[in-house]
Structure formats: structure tokens, C-alpha cells
Amino acid sequence: MxxxxxxxxxxxxxxxxxxxxxxxxxxxxxxxxxxxxxxxxxxxxxxxxxxxxxxxxxxxxxxxxxxxxxxxxxxxxxxxxxxxxxxxxxxxxxxxxxxxxxxxxxxxxxxxxxxxxxxxxxxxxxxxxxxxxxxxxxxxxxxxxxxxxxxxxxxxxxxxYSRDISWVARIPNLQSLGMNWLNLSTIVDWPYVVNMIPSLKTLGLGGCSLQTANHSLPHINLTKLERLDLSDNIFAHPMARGWFWNLTSLQHLYLADTELYGQAPDALAHMTSLQVLDLSYNRNMGIMTTCFRNLCNLRSLDLSSCQSDGNIKDIIARMPQCPLNKLQELHLGSNNITGIMPDLIAHLTSLVVLDISVNNLNGGIPHGVGLLSSLRELDLSSNNLSGPVPSEIGMLRNLTILDLEDNNLSGHVPSEIGMLCNLIMMDLGGNNLNGDFTEEHFTSLMRLKELDLTGNSLRIAVGPDWIPPFSLEYTHLGSCQLGPLFPAWLQFQVDILLMDISSTGIVDRLPDWFNTTFAKVTYLDISKEIGGRLPRNMEFMSLQSLFINSNKLTGEIPNLPRNITFLDMSGNCLSGNLPSNIGTQYLSSLAVSSNQITGSIPESFCKAEFLEALELSSNLFEGQVPQCFGAKNISFLMLSNNRFSGNFPSFLKDWKQLTSLDLPRNSFFGRLPLWIEDLVELRFLRLNQNLFSGEIPATISNLSRLHHLNLAGNALSCAIPWHLSNLTAMTRKYVKDSTVDSDTYGNYSDMVHAYDFASVVLKGRELNYSIGIWDLVSIDLSFNQLTGVIPEEIAALDGLINLNLSWNQLTG
Structure with missing residues (x-):
């Protein structure tokens, strides 16, 4: 070898x-x-x-x-x-x-x-x-x-791959066979082959692209088979027709993501040796009628993501009901389960994991939940649960994960939650909780690593000298009340990797210990109300994503973290030039709009080959845009309301992914290029209030995805181009590309929706459209020197909301 x-x-x-x-x-x-x-x-x-x-x-x-x-x-x-x-x-x-x-x-x-x-x-x-x-x-x-x-x-x-596995039957004493993720898509008789090996105890054929399990075996030889994995195949037939339901010796059966549908057959009741049954990620199981009451050895049941319907009380009643409860894991997440959780579920007191997330449960969390003393994971997130968090949750001393996010829970959080000494993750975000979260709520949470209270009206009410018993790694406290001073207790959280303390009422300056305490943080959202200056030596932090927008920060931007990928500093009072190292090779998105930044765009942007969005609008930039932009996949370039000059940037010709180009209120000049038609992904184009001259290139009508065009306030002349009917995105018949246009601006929707120069001239008045301008189907060619006849084809653009051709010399 x-x-x-x-x-x-x-x-x-x-x-x-x-x-x-x-x-x-x-x-x-x-x-x-x-x-x-x-x-x-x-x-x-x-x-x-x-x-x-x-x-x-x-x-x-x-x-x-x-x-x-x-x-x-x-x-x-x-x-x-x-x-x-x-x-x-x-x-x-x-x-x-x-x-x-x-x-x-x-x-x-x-x-x-x-x-x-x-x-x-x-x-x-x-x-x-x-x-x-x-x-x-x-x-x-x-x-x-x-x-x-x-x-x-x-x-x-x-x-x-294999097109014939009959050779397996020549191994008479085989007890364990694993062929997971081999391509066996052409083999139809696979159950007959494995049925010829009565010694088998373990069989793994998951992810083999098997096309069916709808076989009828005249005699089952696999009387010793204990573990069968058929997950991730393409059976696409009723679940009840599977040949495997007669394998009464099975202890582990994995059928996840096999496109089986409907309910399991009555034969399941005879598989009393089953310990693990995984039917997750199958489609359209329908109303839950399968009964699991006789499966007294069942330890784990996974029915998540099965499009299953039913009332939670009925489903709970179908679970094993035996003198000795053994069921430890029950996964019912991502279905269409409705109703109110039963208060007494005595036959499930052995549960270690209970997941009923992403369903339609209503009513309150039952007080009887405190009887599930063995629980380590409780996930009731993304339902319609209401009422208070019951104090009985504090009885679950073995709990490591508590996830109640995205419900309608209200009232105060009980202080008993601080008794969960083994808790690692607590997520109460996205509810209507209010009141104080005090030191008592954290008393015994020594093992806590993840805390999410986002979107509530909670106030973190702890003393200035309080030292937390935990060392967090992930904390989401957005919209909670932490201020007005920067929380002193955060200086002890030196292991934090991700932190969101946006909109928390902090009106203080960033503390001196900011850089050292948060040296490991890779994601930080600290937007809204922070004042003072940015700390020096940020370049030694581990930050990859920094959102520090909509604050009151002043002074110059220091050298930034070397691995920064997403950076939003928009809506502050920052001044001076951009730091020389801002265009790092890892930079993907930069937004510094609505500040007082001066100078030119640094040459370091030539190295930013992964840049996808650049938002520099409403500053005091000047000079020409660097011609050496290293990025080829930029989707958003927003430079409006500055003092940029020069010809229409020639490097844009190579930007085939450009979706939005926004250059208004600058001093760009010269003619618009014929190659503008090469920007085939362009949806939003604003060049208004510049010094462009000459004719509008006829090739602009080839931008079939363009739905917003603003060339107003330039010195453009000659006739309006013909063939405007090719702008099909401005017609009612336009069918959006689901891979792109279902969310037109993809991962950058928040950026464009927060864009500050969202206005349009409509019937002689400049209106602020805020978010709406990005979806407004509009053509504005006003305040130019256009001549000739208005093309009749413009009437074909029946999706237009705004058409402004005023202050030209047009006829017709």
C-alpha cells in the first residue's frame, strides 16, 4: 500500500x-x-x-x-x-x-x-x-x-455505483452491510437480494437513489435484522406499501426523506421491538391516524416535516402507553398540528427531547410541563402559544435547551427560570414578554452559552457591579432595554462570538474594554443611539460582520478588522477619509451612506474581488471612481448624492451580475455607452441629476429585467429610443424568475430598503417613496433636451406606475 x-x-x-x-x-x-x-x-x-x-x-x-x-x-x-x-x-x-x-x-x-x-x-x-x-x-x-x-x-x-448487487448474496455469514450513498438507482430487485442473507443484523442503503420499496416478498428471511436505514431514497409511493413493515425483529428503522406519503400500516403495531423510528421529511402524511400505543420499547420517534395534520391531544394520545415508559425523544416539528397542549401527559414523563416547533398550537404552555422532569430539550418555537411562561418550567433541572421563540407569550418571565442549572441555550425571542429580567433570573445559569430575548419589551435590570455566573457565546438582546449606560456586565463575556444589542436604549459611548472583551466576536449588531468615536485597533478583532448603523458616531473611521465581510456604518456622523485597508479581499458588503465622509474611494477596493454591494450615498466623496475594481460579481453600486465625476464608469461593462446602479446627484458626464445592454441583470437604474449628454442609447431597451429607469435632469438629446416594449419587466405579463425575483434584491433587501434617497418625481412633485421606490415600475426622462415623437410602444408598458417625460421638447 x-x-x-x-x-x-x-x-x-x-x-x-x-x-x-x-x-x-x-x-x-x-x-x-x-x-x-x-x-x-x-x-x-x-x-x-x-x-x-x-x-x-x-x-x-x-x-x-x-x-x-x-x-x-x-x-x-x-x-x-x-x-x-x-x-x-x-x-x-x-x-x-x-x-x-x-x-x-x-x-x-x-x-x-x-x-x-x-x-x-x-x-x-x-x-x-x-x-x-x-x-x-x-x-x-x-x-x-x-x-x-x-x-x-x-x-x-x-x-x-452498482447495477447488480447479487454478489452480496454469496456472503452467507454477513451480519452488517453498509452501502449508504452508493448509486443503486437501476437496481429494482434489491429487497430480494438482501432477503437471501438471513444472517443480516444491520443494513444501510440510505441515499442510494433506490426507486421503490413497493415489493411483495413471499417469505421474510431477515428474522435477525435489527437496523435498517433506507433514508434519502426516492420511493414516492404510499408508506403502507413498503415491504419492510413485516420485519418484526427491527429495533431501528430509518425512512427519513424517502418521499413516502400517507400513514404507516396497521402492521406497525406488531413491530414491538422498535426502539427508533424515523419518518421525518416525507410528504403529505395527512391526518395522523397511526397508533404507536403498543410500541413499548420505542425510545425515539421522529415525525418532523411530514405535512402531518391533527390535534395535539389526539396525537399525544397515540403515543406509547405502557407500564414502563421508554420514549425519550419525540420530534413533531414543522407540521400542521393544531389545538391546545394537554396539561397531563403522564405516559410521556420519560421524555428527554420534546420538539413541537413550527406548528399551529394555540393556548398556553401547560403547567403540567413541570412533570417532565427528564427533559433536556424543549422546543415549542414558532407556534401561536399565548399567555405567560409557566413558573413550573423551573422544575426541569435537567433542561439544556429551552426554545419558546416566535410565539405570542406575554407577561413577566418567572424568576424560577434561573433555577435551570444545566441550561445551555435559552430562546424567548419574538414574543410579547415584558417586565424585568433580574439577577435572580440568572442565578444558577452557570452553563448558559446562548441567550436570545430579541423582540420583547424586557428590561435587563442588574446592578452595575453584577458579575454573571455564565460565559455567553451567542447573545441576542435586540429591542430589550439595556441602557442608558453601556452594560458593565458585558465586559466579563470574553467568549462571545455573536452579539446583537441593537435598539436597546444605550446612549453611552463604546467602553475602553470594547476591543479586548469582544476580540473573539465575529458578528456584532450594535445599531441605534450609540455615540462617541469608534475605538482604535479594531483591525485586531475577529469581526466578520459589523452593523453599527443609525448611531451618533463621530470622528474618522479607524483601520478595520482584517477579516471584515459585511460592514454597515450608515446613518452616523463619521467624517474624514475611508481607511486605506477598507477594501479587504474578504469584503462582501459595505454601507457607509448618510455620513460626512470625504476624499476618494481608496485604491484598496481593487483587491476586493468578492465585493457584492457598495453603498456610499449621501456623503462628500469626490473625484473619479477607481477603474481597477477587482470585483466582478457586484450586484449593487449606490453612489448617489456625492461629488463624483468622470465618464460613465467603463469597468461596469464586466459587471454581468449588476442588479442596481444608482449614481444620481453627482457630476458624471459624457455619453451613455451602447454596451449598457450587456448589464442583463439590471433592474434598477438611476442616473438623474448628472451632466450626461448625447442620445439615450437604443440598446437600453434590451434590458428586459429593468423596471425602474430614471435619467432625469441631464442634458440628453435626440429622440426617445424605439422598441421600449422590450422592457418586459414593465409590463403586467412579466413573470418573475423565482430564483431571483421572488426577492428582487436577495440578501441585500434590508440595505436597499433602508436606502435614504428613496424619492421620485410624480406629476411635478418629488415624493418620498421610502421602501416602495425599489419596487416602483417607473420611467423618468424629465428635464432633458429630448426631441421628436413620443413612441407609441410606450403604451405597451402597462405595468408602469410612473411615466414622466415633462420638460423636454417632445411631440405626439
Whole structure:
């Protein structure tokens, strides 16, 4: 086996790895007392090599990359061993256990080696997580002694395939078979094949693109099967027609995201060994009629995102009702469940996880919730629950997650919530709660890491010398009352990564400890009312997203954090030039509108190759826009109400993703280019109150997505272009592109909707349209020197709300 190694390898292990034909584990490396050789290859610390104590032959190679898992196997840094599996491995003719999983051993060809089928003594073979491609070699069917075979590769979906798995039936003693994420889409008879292996206990065929499970097996041989994973396939038939409901030995059944619909059959009641049942992310289960009362061993039931209807009381009544309650996890989130939660659910007191989020529950949270003493996770978010938070929640001492966000809960938060000594996450945001959140509410929350109280009318009422018992990582306190002084207790939160304290009534200056305390913060929203100056040395902070808009900040902008990606400083009183390092290569969105910033746009923007939105309007910028803009994917360029000059920027020709171009109230001059038609994504174009001259290019009519055009107040002459009927976005028949126009301005809607120069001249009056201007279908060519006849085609633009051609020399 060839590999690359970053560190020395123990000589005995190296010999074994190369496949020596002689006994390869000398006593110095593998004595009876220490039959394992532990070593490091690349970044992989392995369990190593096990040899026979009598002959020294290699019996076991366990080289799994233990630092990787299925979440990072393809994209993480823990690639483990790199290279290919060599046929020299065949000289290890006594090998019974081979585990090379989670490594990068696909080699140049990328194919799984066929010669592995010659290691006939193997009882255990694990190649999962190796990104092979091509056909699964049927020679693996020669491994007649195999008991465990795992070829799964989650992030290799579709790379490896098989059109015939009949070879699996030639492995008579196979107990565990994993083929998850292999492409088996052309195989129809797969249930008949696996039914020929009565020894199977575990079968994983998740994500294999299987087309159906609607089979009728005359006899079920899989009487020992305990675990079956068929999730992420494309069955698309009634759930009740699945052949697997007769597998009464099953303990774990995974059918998530298989496009099954309808209810499970009555046969489910006979599957009394079931411990885990996952039916989540299937479609249109309809009114819940399935009964789970007899499933006394059930520990986890997941029915989330199944488009299931029903009353919560009826659904709860269908849960297992047995002398010994074992149900620990109940997931009912993202359905259409209605009704009022029952107060007494004695048969569910064993619950550890209860998730009924994103439904239509109403009424209050029952006081009986305090009886669920084993609960660790309670998620009732995104419902229509009303009334107070019951004080009995304080009895749930094992609770680690409490999520009640986005309901209509009201009143004061009970101080008993401070008794939840194991709580890690508390989310009460998006309710109508009021009153004080005092030190008593936090008394025992030593483990709290995430706190969300956003959108309530709560006041954080703690003393100036209070030291919190917790160290938060995520805190959302927007719209709560924290001020007027900057909260002193935040200086102890040195582990915060994300913080929202916007609109919290703080009218203080930023404290001296701001930079050091929040050095780890990557997302910070501190908009509204803050005064003073920005602190120096911000460039050493970890900030990636900073929203400090609509404050009363003054002075110059200091050097900014080096990894800044999203920055909004609009609506302050900032002055001076932009800092020289503002155009970092990571910058994606910059908004500094409505300040008093002077000078020109720094040349550092030439390096901002990922910039998508630039909003500099209503400042005192001057000079020409740099021609070296490195970005090619900018969607929004907003420079209105400054002192910019020069010709229409030629670099815009390469900006094929430009959606909004806003340059009014500047001193741009010259002719509009014919290549303006190349800006095919343009929806919003305002060039009014500049010094542009010459004719309006006829090619402008090719901008089929344009719905707002303002060229007023220039020195444009000649006739209005014909073919305006090509501006189809200005017609009522225009069908929006759902991938783009369902939200015309995408992730930047908040930015454009807050844009301050939202006005339009309508019938001689300049009106402030605020948000509406971005969706206003309008053409304004007024106050120019246009001549000739008004084109009749303009009448075809029947979606127009505003058409202003006044103060020209037009006829017709």
C-alpha cells in the first residue's frame, strides 16, 4: 500500500503496511503483552496493527482516520492517509480485519481495487469514507467469511455505483452491510437480494437513489435484522406499501426523506421491538391516524416535516402507553398540528427531547410541563402559544435547551427560570414578554452559552457591579432595554462570538474594554443611539460582520478588522477619509451612506474581488471612481448624492451580475455607452441629476429585467429610443424568475430598503417613496433636451406606475 506520511513510522508497522510475505511483527513491536502497534501516519493516529502471538502474521490492520467524520470527510483538513491501496496487501494472507476508513486512499484511478476480493479470510472490511468512484467490484462477493462490510461514503454521492448487487448474496455469514450513498438507482430487485442473507443484523442503503420499496416478498428471511436505514431514497409511493413493515425483529428503522406519503400500516403495531423510528421529511402524511400505543420499547420517534395534520391531544394520545415508559425523544416539528397542549401527559414523563416547533398550537404552555422532569430539550418555537411562561418550567433541572421563540407569550418571565442549572441555550425571542429580567433570573445559569430575548419589551435590570455566573457565546438582546449606560456586565463575556444589542436604549459611548472583551466576536449588531468615536485597533478583532448603523458616531473611521465581510456604518456622523485597508479581499458588503465622509474611494477596493454591494450615498466623496475594481460579481453600486465625476464608469461593462446602479446627484458626464445592454441583470437604474449628454442609447431597451429607469435632469438629446416594449419587466405579463425575483434584491433587501434617497418625481412633485421606490415600475426622462415623437410602444408598458417625460421638447 502506497501512502504519504508526515511523520516517521514504527518499523514493524511500516513492514506490515507494505505487505511483507514473512511474519512481520517482531516481538519488540508486538509482544503478547502489547499486541498492538500504535503509530501516526500523516494526520492519522491509528490503532495500528495486531499480529498473531504465535506466528507473528498480521491479523488485523485498523488504520481508520479517527480525526475525521462524515461531516468533514470531504471538506475538512483531516484527510488522513493519502495514496492508494497496493496489491502487495495480498501477501497478508492471514488478514481477518481491515479498516482503512475515512482516508484518502482512492489513488490515481479513483476505483476500488478488485483484488480485495482475494483476501478470502477477511471477516471485517471497512472502506467507508474513501472517495472512490466507478463500479463497486463484484469480486467482493468472493469474501465468503465476511461478517462486516461497509462501503458507505456520504459526500461521495453518485461517485460509486452498482447495477447488480447479487454478489452480496454469496456472503452467507454477513451480519452488517453498509452501502449508504452508493448509486443503486437501476437496481429494482434489491429487497430480494438482501432477503437471501438471513444472517443480516444491520443494513444501510440510505441515499442510494433506490426507486421503490413497493415489493411483495413471499417469505421474510431477515428474522435477525435489527437496523435498517433506507433514508434519502426516492420511493414516492404510499408508506403502507413498503415491504419492510413485516420485519418484526427491527429495533431501528430509518425512512427519513424517502418521499413516502400517507400513514404507516396497521402492521406497525406488531413491530414491538422498535426502539427508533424515523419518518421525518416525507410528504403529505395527512391526518395522523397511526397508533404507536403498543410500541413499548420505542425510545425515539421522529415525525418532523411530514405535512402531518391533527390535534395535539389526539396525537399525544397515540403515543406509547405502557407500564414502563421508554420514549425519550419525540420530534413533531414543522407540521400542521393544531389545538391546545394537554396539561397531563403522564405516559410521556420519560421524555428527554420534546420538539413541537413550527406548528399551529394555540393556548398556553401547560403547567403540567413541570412533570417532565427528564427533559433536556424543549422546543415549542414558532407556534401561536399565548399567555405567560409557566413558573413550573423551573422544575426541569435537567433542561439544556429551552426554545419558546416566535410565539405570542406575554407577561413577566418567572424568576424560577434561573433555577435551570444545566441550561445551555435559552430562546424567548419574538414574543410579547415584558417586565424585568433580574439577577435572580440568572442565578444558577452557570452553563448558559446562548441567550436570545430579541423582540420583547424586557428590561435587563442588574446592578452595575453584577458579575454573571455564565460565559455567553451567542447573545441576542435586540429591542430589550439595556441602557442608558453601556452594560458593565458585558465586559466579563470574553467568549462571545455573536452579539446583537441593537435598539436597546444605550446612549453611552463604546467602553475602553470594547476591543479586548469582544476580540473573539465575529458578528456584532450594535445599531441605534450609540455615540462617541469608534475605538482604535479594531483591525485586531475577529469581526466578520459589523452593523453599527443609525448611531451618533463621530470622528474618522479607524483601520478595520482584517477579516471584515459585511460592514454597515450608515446613518452616523463619521467624517474624514475611508481607511486605506477598507477594501479587504474578504469584503462582501459595505454601507457607509448618510455620513460626512470625504476624499476618494481608496485604491484598496481593487483587491476586493468578492465585493457584492457598495453603498456610499449621501456623503462628500469626490473625484473619479477607481477603474481597477477587482470585483466582478457586484450586484449593487449606490453612489448617489456625492461629488463624483468622470465618464460613465467603463469597468461596469464586466459587471454581468449588476442588479442596481444608482449614481444620481453627482457630476458624471459624457455619453451613455451602447454596451449598457450587456448589464442583463439590471433592474434598477438611476442616473438623474448628472451632466450626461448625447442620445439615450437604443440598446437600453434590451434590458428586459429593468423596471425602474430614471435619467432625469441631464442634458440628453435626440429622440426617445424605439422598441421600449422590450422592457418586459414593465409590463403586467412579466413573470418573475423565482430564483431571483421572488426577492428582487436577495440578501441585500434590508440595505436597499433602508436606502435614504428613496424619492421620485410624480406629476411635478418629488415624493418620498421610502421602501416602495425599489419596487416602483417607473420611467423618468424629465428635464432633458429630448426631441421628436413620443413612441407609441410606450403604451405597451402597462405595468408602469410612473411615466414622466415633462420638460423636454417632445411631440405626439
Amino acid at each position: 502506497h501512502f504519504s506520511s508526515g511523520q516517521p513510522v514504527a518499523r514493524s508497522a511500516q513492514a506490515a503496511y507494505r505487505g511483507s510475505g514473512t511474519p512481520c511483527c517482531p516481538s519488540s513491536a508486538a509482544s503478547p503483552a502489547t499486541p498492538w502497534a500504535s503509530f501516526t501516519l500523516g494526520t492519522t493516529k491509528t490503532a495500528g496493527v495486531k499480529c498473531s502471538n504465535r506466528t507473528g502474521h498480521v491479523l488485523r490492520l485498523h488504520l481508520r482516520n479517527v480525526h475525521a467524520d462524515y461531516l468533514d470527510e470531504f471538506y475538512g483538513d483531516n484527510i488522513g492517509l493519502v495514496g492508494e491501496i497496493s496489491n502487495s496487501l495480498l501477501s497478508m494472507d492471514r488478514l481477518v480485519h481491515l479498516d482503512l476508513s475515512m482516508n484518502s486512499l482512492e489513488g490515481p484511478s479513483g476505483h476500488m481495487p478488485e483484488f480485495l476480493g482475494s483476501l478470502t479470510r477477511l471477516r471485517y472490511l471497512n472502506l467507508s469514507g474513501i472517495p472512490f468512484c466507478g463500479r463497486v467490484p463484484p469480486q467482493l462477493g468472493n469474501l465468503s467469511n465476511l461478517q462486516h462490510l461497509d462501503l458507505s461514503c456520504q459526500f461521495c454521492t453518485g461517485r460509486m
